[in-house]
Amino acid sequence: MIDSTPHAVAAEIAVDAARTDRSVERNVVYVYEAPVRLWHWINALAILVLGLTGYFIGSATPTVSGEASDNFLFGYIRFAHFAAGYVLAVSFLLRVYWAFMGNPHAKQIFFVPVWRRSWWGEVLHEIRWYAFLIDQPKKYVGHNPLAQLTMFFMYTVTVLFMIVTGFALYGEGAGHDSWQYKLFGWVFSIWPNSQDVHTWHHLGLWIIVTFAIVHIYVAIREDIMSRQSIISSMISGEREFRD
Amino acid sequence: MMVLQTPNRFKLDNSGKRIVVDPLTRIEGHMRVEVNVDSDNVIRNAVSTGTMWRGIETILKGRDPRDAWAFTERICGVCTGTHALTSVRAVENALGITIPDNANSIRNIMQLCLQVHDHLVHFYHLHALDWVDIVSALKADPKATSALAQSVSSWPLSSPGYFKDLQIRLTKFVESGQLGPFKNGYWGHAAYKLPPEANLMAVAHYLEALDFQKEIVKIHTIYGGKNPHPNWLVGGVPCAINVDDVGAVSAINIERLNLVSSIIDRCIEFTEKVYLPDVVAIGSFYKDWLFGGGLSGKSVMSYGDIPEHANDFSAKSLKLPRGVIINGNLNEVLPIDHSDPAQIQEFVTHSWYKYADESKGLHPWDGVTEPNYQLGPKTKGTKTDIKELDEGGKYSWIKAPRWRGHAVEVGPLARYIVGYAQNEPEFKEPTEKLLKTLGLPVSALFSTLGRTAARALECEWAAHQMRYFQDKLVARIKAGDTSTANVEKWKPESWPKEAKGYGFTEAPRGALAHWIKIKDTRIDNYQCVVPTTWNGSPRDPKGNIGAFEASLMDTPMADPEKPLEILRTIHSFDPCLACSTH
């Protein structure tokens, strides 16, 4: 959907620049619109909370002393998890909405053009760049194809999976007559023993952690190496091409 | 070859009419018996077959040894718990884990509770109908029944009105035409000898025992959380003790101890005032039916159980007798060593399994359980529709365990015979007393009746032993020891790379042992040799027949079409087929 040949990029840069009335000399494109940026950081925060609390839900905290009625540590941890879960889910929905309303980049993380040969060629190109086989990366306004691939599978699909399984598990506690169970109870037709749902939900944590490590590293590295703004893009929304 | 002499001295003759009983009911699991009767309807050849296999030994491979108790417990829900106890003992033996004294007491109480429950349910609900004719009870005179009941016991439920009400209920039940579990029974069969009054009394106790048995198991529920299938723990017991500190109501506390105590009292009362008197009363009408001795007069074995001292499994510490008697030589009780490869071995020549060399037996540490379903050439029928089995080939899912090559009988009678031979007053005196009451010689013990009587005696013994260990537990708690588990070697990281061990118990049906090999914290091999494996064993390569088959030999049948005598004798072992094949 996104045409990212250098020629098209140049054209887009011009259009974007004109629209947003920014300096053409700085060679800047407005990629990440405000909702995406806002969502990104809320999402990152929610996932931080979910990951930490989720880990503790899985392995439990050291025992606290005193009367049970005076303590609610595990309860709070689970509450934080569920609250962050709701934030994640709602913001994910809004993000989906924005994929339709926002600029073309807003759609990038929701699909991979597996049917397009040229796209695969570019994925290969990116792999070669990261494997130090190529001196210069190609320039992309949005995500580069490899990033898009990773985003789609390790972020979008995984988070969707986490939301579905998370709400299914939540439905168990909320009860079989809750809307959560009515909406997501079908998960237990796939895994009749909810122990399995826990296991998969737990594995999802580690996919996301792995994603986050790579994602943050690449973001910093690209920022330095690829002669285009990366990190600041997620703050200002603008992507600057430095040459 | 129609006539055949077995090394354990039974003369088999399969020329007569073949009778098949399948399913053999009122047992645990699936079993088939085939016999040949001669022209006088006397049994001259007997074939017993275990007709189920689940492969639990195979399933255990590669699992966490600390979980094994739960798997092996599911070998059987009737002798529930005894496999679990055997399993935790095997794991503890392999890993050198010791348990606290309180855990030993609690485990003993649970094991004894099983004995009491299982024996009681067996006698009334699985065995009684072999001796008691329910339909005849309709003809009883309630007053005479009351007089009979009061003459044998001071049990309070014995008024004429009580028996009258029961009889009315029974009559309506029978008249309804819906006989339920009593449908197609052998009512009116010539082998039934009880007068109507004794039948009516027995039916009353059938129902009372049904009500009471659910109370007995509450001891398991308290210490193990549920019954059937209570919970166990490698290194001790899971139920923590806390009698007077914060949170005591979440653990074993005084209320729980009192509940156990009161159930024990009721167990003692019921066995003394109902079970034993019933056995005497019924037995006195069957004194001349002394068939079914089989191997009991020849070779019997008991591993011993109920350690007085925690972690001490020497014969001295075990309250149930330990030893083997071979070829009827009561003067010598031979010692058992579970780790000696020459002693306990399993053969599969006539079992549906495969060994590299089937002429040899395997010690359980090196045991192999690989199914191999094939029928002998003389089988009648097909592979999936068997009419008559060929005992010359493979014919059972039960393996054939042997002690130094001998087929032995195990169970309450074996325990009492070994105890008797060892001159243990606890076992000898009640036996002699019972024999005297019935006016029978010691030799009468080696019979179907003897098996049934020994079980009743043991039930009462076990009820009293529960009292002993419960008091011991309370005394220790009073002295300040509330420890129930040793967790030093709980974590697999603390285990050696390789280990092997065994554990044994005296299950209700007899000598039970598990052998385990552990490698890299996982189960490498697990083998169970179970009481009904011993008793129900098919023939071995030398031709020795097992206890079931031996016990049926030479029994006359009143009507071969109605195999009451076969049921009677086989039931006296309390067969458990799920156990036997596992």
Added chain:
Amino acid sequence: MSAATETYYSVIRRQGITRRSFHKFCSLTATSLGLGPLAASRIANALETRPRVPVIWMHGLECTCCSESFIRSAHPLVKDAVLSMISLDYDDTIMAAAGHQAEAILEETRAKHKGKYLLAVEGNPPLNEGGMFCIDGGKPFVEKLRMMAEDAMAIIAWGACASWGCVQAAKPNPTQATPIDKVITNKPIIKVPGCPPIAEVMTGVVTFITTFGKLPELDRQGRPKMFYSQRIHDKCYRRPHFDAGQFVEKWDDEGARKGYCLYKMGCKGPTTYNACSTVRWNGGVSFPIQSGHGCIGCSEDGFWDKGSFYDRLTNIKQFGIEKNADQIGVAAAGAVGAAVAAHAAVTAVKRLASKREDAAKDH
């Protein structure tokens, strides 16, 4: 036979229940079912004239603990259930008849009560070896099961064996032991899982059918909602300790003695649907957790293959040597982290090298 057939009504009359309270019971029943007064008299009529429901109880590969559990029922007492509420015409564990006499009952029931008897199945059929890992009357048990299912009104699948497969179906399931609903697909099947199920749950299911004349409402997994719609954890009396963050850390530690939560000892209460924490066991005396051991999830599908009963996290065999989700995750994240670090190092070196090159060029 029919002239003397005992009805539910005569049974409860015999137990001392008056005609008045019988009718009261019927109208209560009608109300609780949301039916009008007319229905009440129809229920009364049905119970007055209906003979006891015939029940055929068959055993496949199992351990008989479901039967053992059944006879522990305190309300109703099992003797009342068997003598007065149902007609347990076939049950190999307790029936008087054996061999031909026993087999004859099956044939007779099929013919006489076609479509009207309940088939209760304990255990399950193995399918390997032509089904001969469980032989009944010389034939594979599965044949007999199919035959009796054919004319049954409905099937009750007792316990984890009949419902899910249970221990014999644990990996590698050498006999191919198969749950009932995978073998019988054209009959209503009520799963009553548990290893074993609670006695009063078992008699509850049976008497629900005989009392209300209908099958209980089932959940997604085919279990009666009334007993299986909540987890052990939802009603566990140790739950306040869970929420507080108070756990047993080691067997027999202070937490164990105070009755803290058994989560860290591997308790599967949070993923197990059963009535243990409410109905409890053996007349309400206790249940596994109350007696200090975690729930092992015995009413759940495949609970034998979810790793050790003492591990909070399931072992996942697919990952070579068994590992749990955290071990796999830490390994994966660690590997990726290391790769990232290495990548960063190479990047830095390269960058330095190319800077030097640039500098050299500039000169």
